[in-house]
Amino acid sequence: TKGFFQLKPTIPPQYLEDRALLRIISLYLPTPLPSTISSDLLRFSKLVLSKPVLGYIADAEKNLPYLKPLTSFGEENRDDPLVTSEGWRRLQEIGIEEGIVALAYEKNSNGEKAGWNPRIHQFVKYHIWSGSSAIVTCPSAMTDGAAKLLGKHLHDDPETNEIFAHARERLISRQNGFAWTSGQWMTERKGGSDVRGTETIAVKLNDATDGYDTNGQPLGPWRIDGFKWFSSATDANMTILLAKTGGGSDRKDSQISAFYAPLRRRANGSDENQTELNGIRIQRLKNKLGMRGYLIGKEGQGVKEISHILNITRMQNIISAVGAYGRGLAISRAFARVRSVSGKLLSDVSAHVRGLAQEHVNYTAHMHLSYFIAALLGRSEGFEPGDDTSAATSSGILPKTMEEINALYRLLTPIAKAQTALSAISGLRSCMESLGGVGYLENEDPDLNIARLFRDANVLAIWEGTTDVMADDFVRVVKRGKDGMKILAVFEGWVGNSLRVAEGAGLKAEAAKLKNTAERVLMDLRGKEKEELAWRGREY
Template sequence: MAKVPQASSSTEGFFQSLPFFVPQYTAPSQLSDLMTPAAAQRLSDDPVLVRILHQYLPTHALQQVGPSIHRLSRRVLQPSVLRYAVEADTDIPTLHSLTTFGEVNKTDPLRTSPAWKALKAICVEEGTVSIAYDEAKTDFNRRTAQFGLVHVWTPAAAMSMCPMSMTDGAATLLSRHLADPDGDQPGRQAVFAEAYRRLVSQDPRQSWTSGQWMTERTGGSDVSGTETLARRLIQGEISEDERQGLDQDTLGQPLGPWRIDGFKWFSSATDSEVAVLLARTSQGISAFLVPMRRKVRGRTTPGVGDLDGQATELNGIRIQRLKDKLGTKGLPTAELEIKGARGWLIGQEGKGIKEISAILNITRIHAAAGSVAYWARGLAVCRAFSKVRKARGRLLYDHPPHVLWMAAETVKYWAATQLSFFGIALLGCNEQSWEAATKNTASETLISRDSTHRIALLRLLTPVIKAQVTVASANGLRECIECLGGVGYCENNEDGGIMNLAKLYRDTLANTIWEGTVSVMAEDVGRVIKDKRIAGGNIVETVFGSWVKTVLEHCRGSFKEECDVVEERLQDLVALTHNASAKEIEYEGRNLLSHLEAISSAVLLLHDASTDGEEVASHIASRYVWSHAVPHSRYRRKQSDRKIFLGTSFQPGSKL
């Protein structure tokens, strides 16, 4: 007798099983001393991370670093941490500009959630910044170890890695000036030393984070129109601040002798303890370190936002308003009015853009690494979902078109992850040395001993990595949302928000813009290619091309046809740039990014697969080459872009 259909209800009928999530990384030493790297790869949900760590870190370093990444990849799945990520995104920062009776609130205008503070503390205690500066670790690539932690932590961090990335950049900048004499800024060396110590601390009770304030209304990423001004205080003004008890930071150190005034239109990490900013002096655009708060020695009653019972207030800084953004909800991003902030000049007057580039190089790598980490979580959700979700009577993994689609997305993810970590490894090698960071690893054939070559290669590839990986990750997360159908489009904050791909997508979109859009990165690559100071203006052939050919020689025995294809694509790139004018390079900017990404990613995947011939790595390398690295068509575009984009009736100067 046929079963009588029963109507479903809120308590009866079909209920989808919650997917099971495998930890992202499993360290062999944490399970068994006899466990092989290949077995660890099989047990880790993110096998490309396993391969990257084994490629760039020697065995003894993996025994030190591996357990930390192993533990963190499990911590990010704990209900308490998942709950923090949800609460940071839903209990968003608020601004309280005025006191009860309408005075400007200089004490505690910004409120952030307890969850946001907890996530920042985890960032610090897990060493997401500090490990890169631990000079006791001299025999492995500290940057690779650092970003191994960052890779597994970021999806749960609710953008708390944004202030950490700027803290990382500020620490790098200050490290270059710790030995600078005070000169005409008495007390600067001690202030810089204490700030650096706190920026790289692994103790949440001692640690500081740093903001980075460059963006103004005049030009976004173009800082040439900076309207923020800085001038040296005269002795009378300094004496007046001393008389009023407004001359010390929260630690009792002297405030800097420079006064800064202006308006910053977009400043992330507004809850940081210090900031690095650009301001114009009589000598040009200069860089400054500015404490966020100062002591108020004349006030005896501490306010809500004061520290350790000591009355403090903002250091000439007023939060004008908080930005209402598409994503990154827990991250306080603000417009700031600066009136009489006191700070310290970093380096030389008029050299601020050069100084700030030390931060940009770090934060652009962080932007790419953070994006690909979000993509990793998205694909993890897709894998888990495909193992429990049925469509037309079969589990999703039994549908060949679905598996083909997800395999293609995984290939792109592996390529982006390899490209990001190559930039990270170059950064670490340049900061340490080839012998310290590369010797006795599988990357010996991948990273040149020649420091000049390495520095030039990283300079060329950093904007490529920033541009291409962030966009690829955003596109990849959109595909992950589609994989889940309607579930993917919802803000799933239940079950710890582990299924909330919409949030990851919103957040990762910020990285495509933050620290420079794709067009800005393309312009940067163009400047590198035409710069006569770098490889005599021939970096594509003598540095990049040389690197490609050298690495491919190690891969040719296993991937001859693929190597031939990549070299053909290289020839396309050389033809495009050889004797090209600055205007031609500028016009082809995005095309150049595509070439450099495809060639580099192919080389890295082929090299990785060549180290052990592992089946999946070999399939991925070959598939990437034939799908993404094949030579471009020689089609020459005609100059009809303006008509295509703006229409045939458009006339320059017209708004119609």
């Protein structure tokens, strides 16, 4: 206990000191910021670094989920064999209460105008949450995507309208106990990037009475059998999944369709909260089905349907990446303020500051790309520019027509998903190094644990589509007939506009460099065949 001990760095609330985040707020939310939002963001910035929340993270990290397939008497545990930690559950509850999903929906769904872009509001809060969430943001991302998808099918079919509306109401709720989370089951053993090899089969049953649980609750007329290889939120209340319809996975005429399935059904009893799994067996936390569900949309349109989720979860992935990066930099800054080398604080060592400055530039650039896309998402969901007074709207940096907004959102999401994930991983690695040996330790202070942020960031480049799959997606979009050419024209317009803004801001050399790259990429995209481009997608 004698000798030197390093003073512990203190991370200030992010709302007070993350300049990139503050710039995003001043650009995309009204000025002055409504006091309800600013006081909420300040309170939340303190909450995420508070002792109880840090304790939940530590608990969730230490007590990993496990399966209890049998009861103490050797019978199959039909209630719920999955056991999660208290910390994980509390973090999920905090996310729900704080509206990490709900914020995107609550104003618009009441027909009440928010006066600001709800997606920006949601993602600013999500950003602050990201570094303390122990990745409960994964189920919340899928929940958001599922709410969006079900919201598109509320008036399709009298058999499902009420069921989808009921599920959606729970997905966007802030009320713990009532609120639901959702999974997203696409990946199977044959492949996750390419889901065409899906082996899970859905068959419509003739006997409607089969589709109810013992309490008369509907479970769905489709019986779904198969094996899902990954399921991130196995504790979720429902899932959206892909399965083949039309006679079997090997038949040529079978096609991929999307399904909604409750994961838990009410058990035979009066207790409203007592549930059992909906015909699912969890193997090694891998799911074997035999469940019941409802078709979403038309048969054969499964990939197209589930892409509504992908375009939300990828956006959430983007904010997770920049959120974790932002937290890592906050830790690096805090450390530099208290750690001395050769008699100087690190914050006064020019080489160290230069390294951090480079990371901050990179972080800021990715923040701007990310929130630009978040703004597009809000606009594509019906937020009108006339509804707000933000600097972004008055400066005209956002496109005006719905066609441009949708096209840019479609094209920029995969690019940013791949790019922010890779940047956050490499940036967090630098942040680790900036703390020296302490950075590498899975240390006991969850607020300073950059190693955890780095470890968790690595999955951001894999799930929701790997880097090359995002590159492939980008190429597919621009090479898809007439629509692709239109999207490319919008992209070209946006690049041109961005270059003009850069030149106007005096960044002439940078703009010239970017222009060269942009011209080459655009020429390739116009002139080359899809096959020629696919392998170069990563470069773009």
